Amino acid sequence: xxxxxxxxxxxxxxxxxxxxxxxxxxxxxxxxxxxxxxxxxxxxxxxxxxxxxxxxxxxxxxxxxxxxxxxxxxxxxxxxxxxxxxxxxxxxxxxxxxxxxxxxxxxxxxxxxxxxxxxxxxxxxxxxxxxxxxxxxxxxxxxxxxxxxxxxxxxxxxxxxxxxxxxxxxxxxxxxxxxxxxxxxxxxxxxxxxxxxxxxxxxxxxxxxxxxxxxxxxxxxxxxxxxxxxxxxxxxxxxxxxxxxxxxxxxxxxxxxxxxxxxxxxxxxxxxxxxxxxxxxxxxxxxxxxxxxxxxxxxxxxxxxxxxxxxxxxxxxxxxxxxxxxxxxxxxxxxxxxxxxxxxxxxxxxxxxxxxxxxxxxxxxxxxxxxxxxxxxxxxxxxxxxxxxxxxxxxxxxxxxxxxxxxxxxxxxxxxxxxxx
Amino acid sequence: xxxxxxxxxxxxxxxxxxxxxxxxxxxxxxxxxxxxxxxxxxxxxxxxxxxxxxxxxxxxxxxxxxxxxxxxxxxxxxxxxxxxxxxxxxxxxxxxxxxxxxxxxxxxxxxxxxxxxxxxxxxxxxxxxxxxxxxxxxxxxxxxxxxxxxxxxxxxxxxxxxxxxxxxxxxxxxxxxxxxxxxxxxxxxxxxxxxxxxxxxxxxxxxxxxxxxxxxxxxxxxxxxxxx
Numbered sequence: 199x200x201x202x203x204x205x206x207x208x209x210x211x212x213x214x215x216x217x218x219x220x221x222x223x224x225x226x227x228x229x230x231x232x233x234x235x236x237x238x239x240x241x242x243x244x245x246x247x248x249x250x251x252x253x254x255x256x257x258x259x260x261x262x263x264x265x266x267x268x269x270x271x272x273x274x275x276x277x278x279x280x281x282x283x284x285x286x287x288x289x290x291x292x293x294x295x296x297x298x299x300x301x302x303x304x305x306x307x308x309x310x311x312x313x314x315x316x317x318x319x320x321x322x323x324x325x326x327x328x329x330x331x332x333x334x335x336x337x338x339x340x341x342x343x344x345x346x347x348x349x350x351x352x353x354x355x356x357x358x359x360x361x362x363x364x365x366x367x368x369x370x371x372x373x374x375x376x377x378x379x380x381x382x383x384x385x386x387x388x389x390x391x392x393x394x395x396x397x398x399x400x401x402x403x404x405x406x407x408x409x410x411x412x413x414x415x416x417x418x419x420x421x422x423x424x425x426x427x428x429x430x431x432x433x434x435x436x437x438x439x440x441x442x443x444x445x446x447x448x449x450x451x452x453x454x455x456x457x458x459x460x461x462x463x464x465x466x467x468x469x470x471x472x473x474x475x476x477x478x479x480x481x482x483x484x485x486x487x488x489x490x491x492x493x494x495x496x497x498x499x500x501x502x503x504x505x506x507x508x509x510x511x512x513x514x515x516x517x518x519x520x521x522x523x524x525x526x527x528x529x530x531x532x533x534x535x536x537x538x539x540x541x542x543x544x545x546x547x548x549x550x551x552x553x554x555x556x557x558x559x560x561x562x563x564x565x566x567x568x569x570x571x572x573x574x575x576x577x578x579x580x581x582x583x584x585x586x587x588x589x590x591x592x593x594x595x596x597x598x599x600x601x602x603x604x605x606x607x608x609x610x611x612x613x614x615x616x617x618x619x
Numbered sequence: 620x621x622x623x624x625x626x627x628x629x630x631x632x633x634x635x636x637x638x639x640x641x642x643x644x645x646x647x648x649x650x651x652x653x654x655x656x657x658x659x660x661x662x663x664x665x666x667x668x669x670x671x672x673x674x675x676x677x678x679x680x681x682x683x684x685x686x687x688x689x690x691x692x693x694x695x696x697x698x699x700x701x702x703x704x705x706x707x708x709x710x711x712x713x714x715x716x717x718x719x720x721x722x723x724x725x726x727x728x729x730x731x732x733x734x735x736x737x738x739x740x741x742x743x744x745x746x747x748x749x750x751x752x753x754x755x756x757x758x759x760x761x762x763x764x765x766x767x768x769x770x771x772x773x774x775x776x777x778x779x780x781x782x783x784x785x786x787x788x789x790x791x792x793x794x795x796x797x798x799x800x801x802x803x804x805x806x807x808x809x810x811x812x813x814x815x816x817x818x819x820x821x822x823x824x825x826x827x828x829x830x831x832x833x834x835x836x837x838x839x840x841x842x843x844x845x846x847x
Contacts, residue, residue: 242730245718245719245723246716246718248718528712528714529715529716529717532710532714532716534700534703535703535708535710536707536727537700537706537731538700542731615676615703616677
């Protein structure tokens with residue numbers, strides 16, 4: 199039978215001279231797989247990068263530098279936004295009423311206090327607590343210097359505000375002219391905690407009035423306020439005389455357990471006149487954050503810093519890739535001469551760029567995580583390495599290296615195989 | 620049936636308009652199956668340009684040039700890249716990749732198609748290095764090989780994929796007399812045993828003995844063809 203099938207073959211057919219066994223399996227005829235299409239150029243790129251350790255190290259350092267810069271800028275940005283919304287985030291209420299023209303909580307437009315009582319008309323509303331916000335002048339009890347501090351007034355027993363330490367001093371705050379001091383306020387306000395520990399409750403001047411510091415709470419400084427003091431609604435009115443008693447700045451609404459927040463918000467919207475906006479807590483925080491991001495240069499500054507880091511990193515990676523190609527122009531031209539296409543060599547350059555992205559990003563992310571700890575400890579900013587941010591920065595670094603690779607690829611055109619002879 | 624190379628009326632010029640400078644005028648040349656042809660002539664005679672046109676490294680302008688059965692006049696870049704894969708090139712300098720070992724360099728000529736398994740590529744590359752007399756040097760990078768050894772690696776790279784034609788441009792120019800002759804004879808013997816034709820540009824009178832035929836060029840024309 200073998201003779202029969204072989205009889206039709208040409209005299210030099212591989213089946214006749216024993217080479218047939220070495221023939222590759224036919225199912226591969228559809229062409230090289232994805233792994234070979236990108237794996238082989240990537241391996242070549244890696245071998246080339248690996249051959250020059252010092253160049254590889256400087257490229258890695260460049261990418262790492264860019265990654266750290268972007269991580270720090272984005273970290274600071276989100277830490278500052280987080281601290282700016284810390285006060286609003288600390289409020290234990292589901293829905294808020296605010297004047298439509300209020301742009302940021304430290305600069306509120308007053309709304310009629312009666313809206314709080316109107317809100318109680320809904321059966322699902324458990325409490326509606328008016329919150330008063332004002333900037334007051336605080337006299338440092340140690341050296342007498344004055345500085346603007348944020349004064350927060352609210353019904354201290356309504357439990358709509360849940361600052362750390364508030365529960366312990368809630369009853370003391372009901373006394374006339376009693377205030378609680380935010381122990382995370384900036385040190386320029388004086389070492390209130392030490393004085394309080396040494397002497398117990400003591401008097402300080404806020405505005406033109408002597409008030410008694412009865413205890414400490416923990417809120418944290420923000421863009422809008424270097425420090426905070428909390429007090430009861432009545433004490434707030436005593437200290438801020440020029441305010442109309444019929445106005446408040448924010449109404450925090452707590453719903454009964456199990457109530458549907460979205461439905462309650464919609465019903466409140468129906469019964470409220472257009473001089474208030476109804477917001478969930480997330481919307482209120484987003485509104486505040488949006489103010490800092492868009493209406494101040496802060497968002498831009500950090501975005502700009504990130505962009506600068508990426509541009510510097512891109513230039514470094516481009517330089518490395520470009521000089522790699524320029525120094526190996528003869529080798530690239532040789533590869534073209536022996537039949538490698540431009541597309542293949544472009545994949546080599548691209549793979550080199552992406553390898554640099556990965557090996558630069560990993561130490562960059564580790565270094566940033568360490569710096570977050572160190573810097574966060576020194577500045578009290580909530581700096582944290584989140585998976586979301588790590589993925590985002592990796593995407594940016596990846597894009598940066600890809601852009602550098604695309605730019606460097608143009609140099610490949612100079613590798614002309616016709617000049618090889 | 621036409622041979623590996625069949626050239627008729629090939630004309631080529633560099634530059635445009637007033638500066639147009641013809642380097643090849645009405646060249647006709649045939650290289651037959653299994654033949655070793657040496658191309659000689661003073662510099663500027665156009666022999667290197669002819670080699671780059673045959674090797675599909677340059678686009679044709681006028682005339683006909685059929686290489687391995689494919690007409691190069693009007694061929695696209697894609698066609699030319701494909702043809703180059705069937706040609707073994709040996710350059711004046713070895714042009715090996717410095718960051719790869721000898722074996723990996725030779726395997727690069729097999730990596731283009733990617734369909735071959737990695738193990739087979741390295742095996743074939745190793746076998747070819749043994750065949751050019753470099754047993755024991757397979758895993759050295761080019762920097763640790765002598766000039767003659769590097770050129771042998773280049774010969775192995777040119778032949779490993781089983782090309783239909785070998786083009787060489789003064790492969791012995793950078794070598795001393797002994798290793799130059801050695802490499803030239805090695806190339807001739809290996810090509811002969813595989814039936815692969817060779818077209819080699821050379822100035823080197825010491826290696827004329829490897830040729831079946833010597834073709835001399837002057838001023839862009841073939842002036843003399845003689846059997847060696």
